[in-house]
Amino acid sequence: xxxxxxxxxxxxxxxxxxxxxxxxxxxxxxxxxxxxxxxxxxxxxxxxxxxxxxxxxxxxxxxxxxxxxxxxxxxxxxxxxxxxxxxxxxxxxxxxxxxxxxxxxxxxxxxxxxxxxxxxxxxxxxxxxxxxxxxxxxxxxxxxxxxxxxxxxxxxxxxxxxxxxxxxxxxxxxxxxxxxxxxxxxxxxxxxxxxxxxxxxxxxxxxxxxxxxxxxxxxxxxxxxxxxxxxxxxxxxxxxxxxxxxxxxxxxxxxxxxxxxxxxxxxxxxxxxxxxxxxxxxxxxxxxxxxxxxxxxxxxxxxxxxxxxxxxxxxxxxxxxxxxxxxxxxxxxxxxxxxxxxxxxxxxxxxxxxxxxxxxxxxxxxxxxxxxxxxxxxxxxxxxxxxxxxxxxxxxxxxxxxxxxxxxxxxxxxxxxxxxxxxxxxxxxxxxxxxxxxxxxxxxxxxxxxxxxxxxxxxxxxxxxxxxxxxxxxxxxxxxxxxxxxxxxxxxxxxxxxxxxxxxxxxxxxxxxxxxxxxxxxxxxxxxxxxxxxxxxxxxxxxxxxxxxxxxxxxxxxxxxxxxxxxxxxxxxxxxxxxxxxxxxxxxxxxxxxxxxxxxxxxxxxxxxxxxxxxxxxxxxxxxxxxxxxxxxxxxxx
Amino acid sequence: xxxxxxxxxxxxxxxxxxxxxxxxxxxxxxxxxxxxxxxxxxxxxxxxxxxxxxxxxxxxxxxxxxxxxxxxxxxxxxxxxxxxxxxxxxxxxxxxxxxxxxxxxxxxxxxxxxxxxxxxxxxxxxxxxxxxxxxxxxxxxxxxxxxxxxxxxxxxxxxxxxxxxxxxxxxxxxxxxxxxxxxxxxxxxxxxxxxxxxxxxxxxxxxxxxxxxxxxxxxxxxxxxxxxxxxxxxxxxxxxxxxxxxxxx
Numbered sequence: 001x002x003x004x005x006x007x008x009x010x011x012x013x014x015x016x017x018x019x020x021x022x023x024x025x026x027x028x029x030x031x032x033x034x035x036x037x038x039x040x041x042x043x044x045x046x047x048x049x050x051x052x053x054x055x056x057x058x059x060x061x062x063x064x065x066x067x068x069x070x071x072x073x074x075x076x077x078x079x080x081x082x083x084x085x086x087x088x089x090x091x092x093x094x095x096x097x098x099x100x101x102x103x104x105x106x107x108x109x110x111x112x113x114x115x116x117x118x119x120x121x122x123x124x125x126x127x128x129x130x131x132x133x134x135x136x137x138x139x140x141x142x143x144x145x146x147x148x149x150x151x152x153x154x155x156x157x158x159x160x161x162x163x164x165x166x167x168x169x170x171x172x173x174x175x176x177x178x179x180x181x182x183x184x185x186x187x188x189x190x191x192x193x194x195x196x197x198x199x200x201x202x203x204x205x206x207x208x209x210x211x212x213x214x215x216x217x218x219x220x221x222x223x224x225x226x227x228x229x230x231x232x233x234x235x236x237x238x239x240x241x242x243x244x245x246x247x248x249x250x251x252x253x254x255x256x257x258x259x260x261x262x263x264x265x266x267x268x269x270x271x272x273x274x275x276x277x278x279x280x281x282x283x284x285x286x287x288x289x290x291x292x293x294x295x296x297x298x299x300x301x302x303x304x305x306x307x308x309x310x311x312x313x314x315x316x317x318x319x320x321x322x323x324x325x326x327x328x329x330x331x332x333x334x335x336x337x338x339x340x341x342x343x344x345x346x347x348x349x350x351x352x353x354x355x356x357x358x359x360x361x362x363x364x365x366x367x368x369x370x371x372x373x374x375x376x377x378x379x380x381x382x383x384x385x386x387x388x389x390x391x392x393x394x395x396x397x398x399x400x401x402x403x404x405x406x407x408x409x410x411x412x413x414x415x416x417x418x419x420x421x422x423x424x425x426x427x428x429x430x431x432x433x434x435x436x437x438x439x440x441x442x443x444x445x446x447x448x449x450x451x452x453x454x455x456x457x458x459x460x461x462x463x464x465x466x467x468x469x470x471x472x473x474x475x476x477x478x479x480x481x482x483x484x485x486x487x488x489x490x491x492x493x494x495x496x497x498x499x500x501x502x503x504x505x506x507x508x509x510x511x512x513x514x515x516x517x518x519x520x521x522x523x524x525x526x527x528x529x530x531x532x533x534x535x536x537x538x539x540x541x542x543x544x545x546x547x548x549x550x551x552x553x554x555x556x557x558x559x560x561x562x563x564x565x566x567x568x569x570x571x572x573x574x575x576x577x578x579x580x581x582x583x584x585x586x587x588x589x590x591x592x593x594x595x596x597x598x599x600x601x602x603x604x605x606x607x608x609x610x611x612x613x614x615x616x617x618x619x620x621x622x623x624x625x626x627x628x629x630x631x632x633x634x635x636x637x638x
Numbered sequence: 639x640x641x642x643x644x645x646x647x648x649x650x651x652x653x654x655x656x657x658x659x660x661x662x663x664x665x666x667x668x669x670x671x672x673x674x675x676x677x678x679x680x681x682x683x684x685x686x687x688x689x690x691x692x693x694x695x696x697x698x699x700x701x702x703x704x705x706x707x708x709x710x711x712x713x714x715x716x717x718x719x720x721x722x723x724x725x726x727x728x729x730x731x732x733x734x735x736x737x738x739x740x741x742x743x744x745x746x747x748x749x750x751x752x753x754x755x756x757x758x759x760x761x762x763x764x765x766x767x768x769x770x771x772x773x774x775x776x777x778x779x780x781x782x783x784x785x786x787x788x789x790x791x792x793x794x795x796x797x798x799x800x801x802x803x804x805x806x807x808x809x810x811x812x813x814x815x816x817x818x819x820x821x822x823x824x825x826x827x828x829x830x831x832x833x834x835x836x837x838x839x840x841x842x843x844x845x846x847x848x849x850x851x852x853x854x855x856x857x858x859x860x861x862x863x864x865x866x867x868x869x870x871x872x873x874x875x876x877x878x879x880x881x882x883x884x885x886x887x
Contacts, residue, residue, distance in 0.1 A: 307737045307775070487749050494735040494746045501733040504695050505747045505795055506721030 005137045007261040008254065013143040015253025016150035017209045019246045021230035022237065023153055024201025029239045031170040031194025032085065035417050037100040040227035041107035042199050043206030046072060047223055048111050050207050051123050061126070065207075073203050077195035083600060085191060093416035094365055098556050098599050101367075101549050104224070106596030108546065109589025111220045116585050121218040125211035146208050153201065154246045161242070170194055202227065221546070225428075229280035231421065235287040252283055270438065277432040285425040288418055289410050307493075308562045316481045320474035327470035331463040341578040342571065343466045343534045346473050349570030350527035352555040353473075353480050353563070354520040359552070360561035361484060362516045363496030365420040367548055368407070368427035369524045372400045374435055374543035376525025377532035381447040388450035388533060396529050397522045404521025405514050412510045415499070427545050435540035446539045449532035462534075469530050476523060477563045483519075492516060546592065547573075553595040647706075648673045648799045648830035649694065649725075654703035656689055656854075663689045664854045667703070671799060676821055676831040678841040680865075681851035682875055687834045688730050690851070691803050694832070695727045696720045707799065722752050724798030728788045728805060730834070736777035740768060740787045743776055747794035755796065762790040767816050782808030786817075799830040806837045818844045842866060850875060 021043060028036045036042075046068050053064040084099050115121070125142030132139055160167040169190050209226055210218055233252050237245030256279045263272050311319065327346070334342060351369050358364050376396040383392035411422040434440055441447055452468070453459040459468045483489045495502045495509055502509060532538035541547075554572045559565030576591040583590065647670040654667040664686045671677045679687055692698035694705060696717035704713045707723050715723075735743050744759035763772055766786045770779060776787055785805055792800055802821075806814045818840050825831050825846075835841050841848060842862040850858040850865060852874045858865060865871055 490738065490742055490746055491749075493737050494743075497735040497737055498733040500697060500717070501729070501735065501791075503717040504697070504721055504725075504727050505791070506718050506750050506752055507746075508718055 002136050003261065005135050007257045009134075009137050009139055009143065010261075011254030011257035012250065013146050013253070014257060015250035016147045017205050017249075018230045018233045018252050019150045019249030020153055020201050020208070021205035021227050022233035022245045022249050023157065023242060024198040024205070025230065025234040026237055026239055026242060026245050027157065027170075027201065028194050028198030029234075031197075032191050034085070034096045034100060035239070035421075036103075036198060037097065038103035038107060039198065039202050039230075040224040041104040041111075042076060043202040043209070043227040044220060044223040045076075045107045045111050045206075046199075046203035047123070047206035047210040048115050048218060048220075050203075051121055051210070051218060052115070055121070055123060068207070069200060069203055073199045074196055077192060077199050080195050080199075081188070081192045085195075092363075094359065094363060097365055097417060097420055098553060102553055102596035102599035104596070105546070105549060105553065105592035106600075108220055108224060109592035109596065112589030113586040113593070115218075115220070117220065117588065118585065122213070123207075123210040123218060142208075142211060149204065149208070150246070150249075153204075154242065157197075157242055166190070166193065205230070225545075229284075232280055232284035232287050235284060235291070235418075235421065238291065248287070252280060255283070256280060274432055274437060278429060281425050281428040281432065285410075285422060285429065288414060288422045288425070291414065291418060308559065310484050311481060312485070313478075313482065316478045320478055324467070324470050324474055328467050331466040334466075336462065338575075338578065339462045339466055340534050341574045343462065343469050344531050345571035345574030346466070346469045346567070347527050347531035347534065347570070348551055348573050349473050349567045350469075350476050350530060351524045351551060352566030352570045353476050354523035354527070355552060355555045355569075356560060356563065356566050357480055357483065357492075357523070358516060358520040359556070360565070361489060361496065362492040362512070364513065364516065365416070365552070366423045366517070366520065367420055367545070367552060368423040368430070369520070370543045370548040370551060371427045371430045372404060372521040372524035373528035373531060374430070374538060374540075375403055376400050376528030377449050377538040378441075378447055378528075379525070380529045380532070381449045381538075384450060386448035386450060388452045388529065390452065393452060393526065393529055396525045400525030400528075401518040401522035405518040407521070408514045408517035412513060424545065427548055431540065431544055435543055441540070446537040447532070448537050449529065450536065451533040452529065459533075465534065469534075472526065472530060473567070476526065477566070480523075480563065488512075488515075550591055550595045553599045557595070557598040647671060648708060649832065650706040651690075651694070652704045652706070654690070654693055654700045654705070656686075656693060656698060656700050662854050664693070664700070667851075667854075667856055669849055669856070671830045671832045672847075673798070673830050674825055674828050675846040676825045676833060676844050678845035678848040678862075679832060679834045679851060680836075680838070680841055680848060680875060685851040686854040687851055688803060689854075691727060691730075691801055691834065694801055695725060721795060721797075724752075724796075725801070726792035726795050726797035726799070727801040728785070728792050728803055730803040730807075732781070732784050732788060734776045734784055734788055734791075736775070738776065739773045740770065740776050740779070740790075741772035743787055743791050744794050747791045750795060752795055757794060757796065759790075759794070762793055763787065766790045766793070766820060767813065780808065782810070782813060785809070789817075793824075797829065799832065800824065801832045801834075803834045804836065805833065806835055806840060814840055 021039065025036060025039050028034065028039070049072055050064050050068045053059045053067060054061060059067075080103065084103070125140065126145050127141035130141045132141075132144070161170065162168075170193060205227055206223065210223065213219065213222065213226075229252070230249065233248030234245055236248030236251070237243075256276070259279055260272065260276050263275065330342065331339065351373050354369055354372075355366070358366050358369075376399075379396040379399045380388055380392040383389065383395050407423065407426050411419055414422055451459045451465055454468070457464070457468075459465040484493075491502075491507065491512060495507075495512055499509060528538065531542070551569060551573045555565050555569030557565075558568035558572070572594070573591065576594055580587040580590040649669070649671040651667055651669040654664055654669075655662065656664040667690065669677075669679075669690070679690065681687055689698060693700050696712070696715055696719070700713070704711055706712065707720060707725055710723060712720050712723065735746060738746070740763055741759045744762050747753055748757060748759060748762075760772060763786075766789045768783060768786045768790060770783055776784055779787065785808055789802065789805060792802075806817060809817060814837060821831050821833065822844055833841070833845070842865070845862055848858075848860065848862060848865045849856055850868075850871045857874060858868045858871045860868065
């Protein structure tokens with residue numbers, strides 16, 4: 001009984017933090033219509049700021065809280081509203097999602113640049129040494145404070161949204177900002193307030209949860225992801241209902257602790273730890289599956305951007321040949337210290353091509369493409385016993401395609417944001433349950449993978465392998481463009497442009513969705529085999545969630561509907577880490593910051609940097625650009 | 639006996655009610671559309687016309703009541719299944735595939751399994767009166783022309799019943815007249831046509847039967863002549879059109 005009570009108390013405390021963070025997420029979503037993927041990163045950044053003031057500089061607690069909660073938080077909220085939201089009014093879910101993912105990477109990269117990751121830090125709880133005993137369970141004051149704050153937040157917000165004019169306005173702003181402005185309230189101010197409350201609660205959650213990391217110390221990634229766990233509670237509240245969100249937080253906290261507490265005694269500590277990490281992710285996935293089917297809505301918003309011109313087969317093949325020749329010249333002249341990164345950049349470009357198909361054409365955001373990349377490499381590693389065979393590649397394609405279809409299967413009913421969250425949950429589940437699981441991948445994490453080659457032509461040299469990867473990229477690019485020109489490609493674009501019209505013409509979106517997920521996963525698997533072939537191995541680090549986000553953002557920055565976007569996005573994702581490795585410790589986050597800043601600059605240009613008119617007019621590369629009619633965008637490679 | 643056998647209607651709405659929060663958008667609606675007839679649905683803005691179209695096409699689930707297409711009760715069917723049973727619609731706020739050209743918009747519909755046999759995109763675009771380049775991206779078309787492309791796309795699935803939500807907005811007088819002729823032609827081919835439109839001249843000229851909707855309720859049903867002379871309709875909707883004046887037209 002005492003054990004049960006202990007886990008109950010721990011569960012309530014964890015649940016209280018989840019409830020606070022999830023409530024913040026819901027408030028932002030209901031008032032701005034934007035699901036803030038950076039919520040966890042805001043919590044992390046504010047917790048680090050608090051540590052800096054309180055622990056490093058020794059400032060009193062009250063002053064630190066005042067500065068973080070009422071100084072830093074409003075500034076962050078203002079920054080988000082002024083820099084991002086202005087340009088996102090009426091934007092698609094995909095665009096607003098990308099922008100908050102960018103903010104997440106800026107904050108993570110910024111924290112890595114400000115606080116050296118090699119230094120151990122910890123934050124003490126409030127009055128943690130003072131305890132009370134209730135039902136034989138010892139509870140410290142920090143835990144009590146956490147629960148009390150959660151209850152105050154829940155009650156306070158309920159009253160605020162029902163009784164106060166600005167609270168009622170916040171509920172109305174998403175539904176009809178114009179109508180709200182007619183009633184005398186400013187939608188912009190209301191939206192600012194929504195961001196402030198959301199960030200305030202994120203910061204509060206971060207500061208309250210940080211002391212629990214006394215063993216590992218404050219860690220940028222861990223702290224961000226801990227708060228991400230709160231997403232599941234928000235989904236249980238369907239991103240609208242605050243009482244259900246609070247209940248979701250409590251259910252998550254309690255079940256997580258009971259699961260950890262009542263695990264069979266014989267399982268290893270490592271496995272128990274993994275189950276603990278997996279639990280919130282699985283919870284999120286299940287919560288998403290419990291959501292009712294999204295109702296198709298006629299949105300009445302027509303795509304206005306001129307889509308990139310789709311080259312015909314002859315143009316594609318010609319451009320691909322030119323591209324291969326250029327890559328051959330690059331391989332000859334490039335320094336040996338950079339050649340590996342360029343090759344991996346091309347392999348990531350193949351993953352980028354899968355994103356062009358999935359996000360660019362079909363409009364489905366996947367945040368788990370690097371997971372498929374890892375699965376492809378894993379299959380090759382197993383089939384070819386650390387080498388590489390064409391048979392292994394075929395199997396990698398088949399397995400990745402099948403897993404892709406399986407991921408899509410339970411999420412067929414989901415759209416936009418929820419689908420992105422489901423893929424995020426899958427990426428995390430695969431990371432904790434598979435790639436870092438010593439039962440599948442030996443400790444040390446690396447899987448040996450060889451290099452594919454063509455009979456009679458060795459690819460053991462780095463130069464030859466670069467050209468080989470370039471050839472595969474070019475073939476995949478020709479294939480992607482062929483898909484786009486096909487009937488199925490047209491159907492995908494139609495589905496993206498108007499799901500309601502698509503359905504009212506009698507077409508089945510579910511089948512199209514499953515097939516496109518499978519094909520994209522298979523292409524990402526090919527990218528994985530090629531990627532791992534360069535260093536002859538792949539590790540869990542290569543497929544972690546943040547890396548997946550970076551590749552999505554880079555391809556979006558350079559043009560999510562273009563082959564050149566995939567190529568340049570892949571190269572940026574591979575070359576920036578190389579650049580950061582030559583910098584001191586503060587350069588470690590440069591890739592994420594570049595992705596985040598890039599996407600925020602591109603917020604007003606849904607088609608990425610390459611197709612914007614200025615680039616079209618000033619940066620025509622002879623022999624590479626397709627001849628265009630006025631105002632059309634270029635597709636540099638093929 | 640099936641509903642179709644009972645009424646002979648291509649579309650039959652029985653006691654449809656839809657509530658949004660506490661507001662009744664539609665209350666106990668009964669409506670029939672017959673093959674070979676143009677049926678009009680008129681009413682002031684906010685009367686619930688588009689909500690009714692959404693209920694008919696399966697985009698909005700009714701809180702009460704049933705929808706029958708021919709002899710099939712389709713209340714629980716999604717929009718795709720209803721389309722495969724021969725229902726097509728257009729939207730008040732355009733729902734074209736904006737990244738595609740006019741031709742591709744129609745081709746996507748033609749390429750469905752139930753798409754219109756030997757029809758061609760060019761033929762359909764020509765039939766509805768699209769005069770612009772068929773390879774032009776539809777999001778760059780003027781509204782009137784874009785509406786016609788949407789109509790051509792709806793016709794591409796060779797529907798037995800076609801529901802048009804304000805098809806004339808954005809069209810000039812001569813285009814509106816031609817569209818009216820086309821709708822009569824579609825009806826003469828044996829299709830059922832349901833049209834929501836604010837152009838009363840057109841509605842009174844081409845419809846066989848008109849339903850008047852106000853605050854989510856049907857306040858009158860009848861022939862154009864009956865509707866024109868209905869005092870309730872005049873006070874609720876046609877207030878500015880004097881009966882004598884209308885009769886002269």
